[in-house]
Amino acid sequence: MSTSNGEPLAVELRNVDKAFYGVKANDNVSFELARGEVHALLGENGAGKSTLCSILAGLYRPDAGEMWFEGKPALFKTPKDALAAGVGMVYQHFRLVSNLTVAENLALGHHDQGVRLDQKELARAAEELGERYDLAVDPTARIWQLSVGEQQRVEILKLLYRDAKILILDEPTAVLTPQEGQALFKTMRQLAGEGRSIIFVSHKLDEVKQVSDRVTVLRNGKTVGGVATKDADARELARMMVGRDLELPTRSASAPPGEVMFSVSDVRVLSDRGLEAVRGVSFEVRAGEIVGIAGVSGNGQRELAQGLVGLRRLTAGRVEIDGEDVTSDTVLERIDKGLAYVPQSRLGMGLAPGLTTEENLALKAFRRPPYSRGRTLVASAFRDEGARQIEQYDIRGVRPGLPIRLLSGGNLQKALLAREVELEPKVLILRSPTRGLDVGATEAVRNQILAEGVRGTAVLLISEDLDELMALADRLLVIYEGEIVGEMQTEEATSERLGLLMAGQRVEESA
């Protein structure tokens, strides 16, 4: 198989199947990658993009199908095989050793250089590659000292150091500011210009339009189609991706917010390492108002949220719910005073994975009627309340006795949010509520958040997804290194302006 000009394709997959737990993640997928192109792999979460990439990178072996590499049949048994053949992947979760330097990470797994590690030579190579491809990082820095964007550059440098011909980037822009994203695109184009091929995984249409030569769309594990990007129409791509026309809900002109319901002043919180992760944050959220906190992951969002709900001690500051000081209250006391929280980690914190959906829906309210009478649980309430909420919030896939961890991400989040909303909270804090969800579930979750605003809840939405923040929030704050570095009404916000703030550049306010 070859392209029209007779040159063999860099990679070709034919009729590949891969199932996990009986669910087909890739179902008869075919994919062609030409030399020197940026090929976007577009699809919703769970469409099978990551599985396809992992097969190419040798991490998974397909259940069935064929794989051709530079015109010859091939099968990579391990990522090492793949890398030896010139195929490398940058995973969403970086594979770096955080206590080693950048240069040392480049050398990892590279066995053909003798016993001695030539640090100077490595550093020189890292610097040279970094300069050539606009991927500058200090080769002597240790990984944990780097920002997420810099760590990503190290991952790409690792592949270039091995002279990878095919680079697979799995949702690389998810952790970047818009500006960092643009810089990455420039590097990608440069690499493609040298004849390397790049697979760019994304679910963001505008990025795909901007950087790629061709697009392959996956949906429910199947290839829906492949088109040249210049011929592709954004609406058409969206329809291919989702399978129907869809407009995600956005806030409408909101009613004027009410009283101050949630007040946070000069809050300071330590990280697990004992460093100050939140450094004097203050803000207010009024009843019926949705306030967004934008920021690149790892700028204190986790510590802030945990501090506010009582899971992490505040070293300073004050938190008030509806005028009442809750700073020294326990988690339970804050729940009872009307504080609801949707954490980022659904199965790690928000839900008890081994318990049933009904039990999880009662996870916070089990101490009071109807779930318990005195110290005794009321089984019928678990069943009836559970059935009502499963129906009302459209939680699918529930079977009696089934542990909740077996539900899909979207249904997990619907259940989690249902439980928090059912508490009829005064304050609702959410972290990245639609992360990893498909479009249908995203729609349901967004609608639920908007409905809470209408109901009069003070909503604090902490997210890394700018589209989501701009669609839902009335007002936006930007967090950078544990401080609020900007505040604006959503109408005044642009992704450029937010991006600069998220990258720590204070913008001159023009009056």
Next chain:
Amino acid sequence: MSTRRLIVEPRGLASTRLKLLVPVASVIAALIVAGIFLLLTGESPVEVYAKMLDASFGSQRGIAETMISATPLILTGVAAAIAFKMQVWNIGGEGQFLMGAIFSAGIAIWLGDGFPATVMIPAVVIAGGLGGAFWAAVSAIPRVYLGTNEIITTLMLNFIAINFVNFLIFGSSSPWRDSAVATFPTGRPIPDAARLPEFFFRLDVGIFIAIVLAIIAWYLMGKTRWGFAVRVAGDSTDTARYAGISVPRKILGVFLLSGAFAGFAGGLFVSGPVGALDPRSLILNLGFTGIIVAALARLNLIAIIPVAVLMGALNNSGPALQSIGVPTATVSMLQGAILLFAVAGEFLIENRIRRPESVTVAANPEPETA
């Protein structure tokens, strides 16, 4: 190139039938494996198993003895199961059992002859629970407040308890030792009022107390607010903290309750069949066997009752084997084999193994034209 490997994948929700089938199959598989060993040592497995069955269930007296053996195993099984459900690895049932026995015998001897059975029996049962809980607390408090590993501490405390019992009887002239017998040191018999009434051969009412206590444990874990919070904390400590559940207090509570159940077993054994703190009648690995019972019952607090009867039958049949020249250790081997198969069977409950549908990877040397 083609690959033909079996595919292992999580099953999701196992059917009730499967959950019943796997433990039964584990027992059968263990009988077969042990049967091969018996054949290799020149015994007839059929004859040995027939003898065991006859000894345990073949006569009314045998049934009574089986139930006597089952009584402490129900409670040590419950002790292990409630701890394991909470991911508290209390393997100190043996020591907590013995400490319960020491407390029970101690209170009975201390109270002496002046009290009626209505005082004495509740006193020995409660003292047994307190003794077990006390011994569990020695591991539980450092576990909760200092993060020590309870597997190590509970295991070590078993040996301390075993040696302490031996010391009380063989190494000292403690109140537990029978001063009337000068020849060989034995435990001092507890007052008759503290003995559980027998109603069927040697079988005493301890069996009913054990079953009632197991049902109480089941109710506590499954039907109360406290039990729900424990289940959440056992499933995920982060989730429990998030839901406002105090995890350290739940761990402490479960740990002490677990110890108390092992202690109840010790108390019932002292006030039932043994009647004294007698090392030779008490140090029978009943605490350790409780772990096997809990595992085989898949931590189901009600299923523990029949499983304990099975294990009691096995224990009870050991001496009968000696009469046909087969070592008693055969019983331990069988119990070990059953545990191994039950643990392996757990894997089949959680996972399904299937053949891949025809798999060929890049098998076609001649590319088709698209």
